[in-house]
Amino acid sequence: MVVVCVIGAGAFGTAMAWLASTNGHPTRVCARDKAQCEVINATQHNPKYLRSARLEVKATSDAKAALEGAEVVILCLPAQKCVAWIRENRDRVPSDAILCSTAKGLYLETKQLLSEAMAEAFGRPQRLAFLSGPSFAQYIVDGHPTAVVVASRLLADAVAVQRLLSNPRFRVYASQDTIGVELGGALKNVLALGAGMIAGANFGINTLAAYVTRAARELAVLCVAMGGKPETIAGLSGIGDLMLTTFGDLSRNRACGLRLARGERLDDILQSSTVEGVPTAQVAVEFARRCNLDLPLIAAVNDILQAKLTPRQALDAIMTRPLGTEVPLL
Numbered sequence: 001m002v003v004v005c006v007i008g009a010g011a012f013g014t015a016m017a018w019l020a021s022t023n024g025h026p027t028r029v030c031a032r033d034k035a036q037c038e039v040i041n042a043t044q045h046n047p048k049y050l051r052s053a054r055l056e057v058k059a060t061s062d063a064k065a066a067l068e069g070a071e072v073v074i075l076c077l078p079a080q081k082c083v084a085w086i087r088e089n090r091d092r093v094p095s096d097a098i099l100c101s102t103a104k105g106l107y108l109e110t111k112q113l114l115s116e117a118m119a120e121a122f123g124r125p126q127r128l129a130f131l132s133g134p135s136f137a138q139y140i141v142d143g144h145p146t147a148v149v150v151a152s153r154l155l156a157d158a159v160a161v162q163r164l165l166s167n168p169r170f171r172v173y174a175s176q177d178t179i180g181v182e183l184g185g186a187l188k189n190v191l192a193l194g195a196g197m198i199a200g201a202n203f204g205i206n207t208l209a210a211y212v213t214r215a216a217r218e219l220a221v222l223c224v225a226m227g228g229k230p231e232t233i234a235g236l237s238g239i240g241d242l243m244l245t246t247f248g249d250l251s252r253n254r255a256c257g258l259r260l261a262r263g264e265r266l267d268d269i270l271q272s273s274t275v276e277g278v279p280t281a282q283v284a285v286e287f288a289r290r291c292n293l294d295l296p297l298i299a300a301v302n303d304i305l306q307a308k309l310t311p312r313q314a315l316d317a318i319m320t321r322p323l324g325t326e327v328p329l330l
Helices: 011-022 034-043 063-067 079-089 114-122 137-141 155-165 178-200 205-225 236-247 252-261 266-272 277-290 296-305 311-319
Strands: 004-007 027-030 058-060 072-075 098-101 127-132 146-152 170-175
Touching: 004 011, 004 063, 011 027, 011 072, 011 137, 011 155, 027 063, 034 058, 063 079, 072 155, 079 114, 079 277, 098 114, 098 155, 114 127, 114 178, 127 155, 127 178, 127 236, 146 155, 146 178, 146 236, 155 170, 170 178, 178 205, 178 236, 178 252, 178 277, 178 296, 205 236, 205 277, 205 296, 236 252, 252 266, 252 277, 277 296, 296 311
Parallel strands: 004 027, 004 072, 027 058, 072 098, 098 127, 146 170
Antiparallel strands: 127 146
């Protein structure tokens, strides 16, 4: 058995806590909402998310108590909140624990990979892993067969998380390509916004199929330029997660794009939902600039989010680009 601490009691944190505890590991959940923790302890159900999931866990709002003796810490916070949490709690995280992040985003404040910003926030050696792949939380706890990938610089650490979470309905693959896994999970959120805009504009499957194909190429080109491996991008954290978020109705990024195309204001949408692709788009454009890459779809999504273009103007700009030959994915 492995002592597990899950940080965050949102939908994905709840799913991770459910997986770890049903696999027989002593699991603690740390959430800021004391009342939510009390209900979880009293009823073994999260009153806010995935209420059908039975949670055999100990919930607390005391980070020090939750982290004490933890061997694996699963950080299930929005990407832009992870670094601040580490800065606040780094001395409470056991130095020999594996910290596994499930966030799918890039760090806006310093325009870095989230892994780089997290390592700097710790200011000391810390075993880090990154879990990504096509995995809506509701379907995990409903027992739908799901496959994801976890990456760590040391394969043994990725394997430790793999064994912790895997079961007959949740299959985890191990990898050492942290850059590919992290970027694949982050960039697909940006591209899912565009897919939602296509749906909101009432275009059909011709348009969406072309968009997803070209989006997959942009994701791969940028990931490889940043040091990721092409085989990782062709896998679960790249193409797999891209398909999930561009076609899946539970995708918050796709839903945001759809609402934007129908005339809603971005600020209003963000009041009710965390949309990881919005801040990530700004960092993705900066990464493309540093690598001297022409990525028109990622650029167009960011221009729409920054109110530089309307969805219709972005469409016209993309469809009237100079004609060229199709280049293979990589």
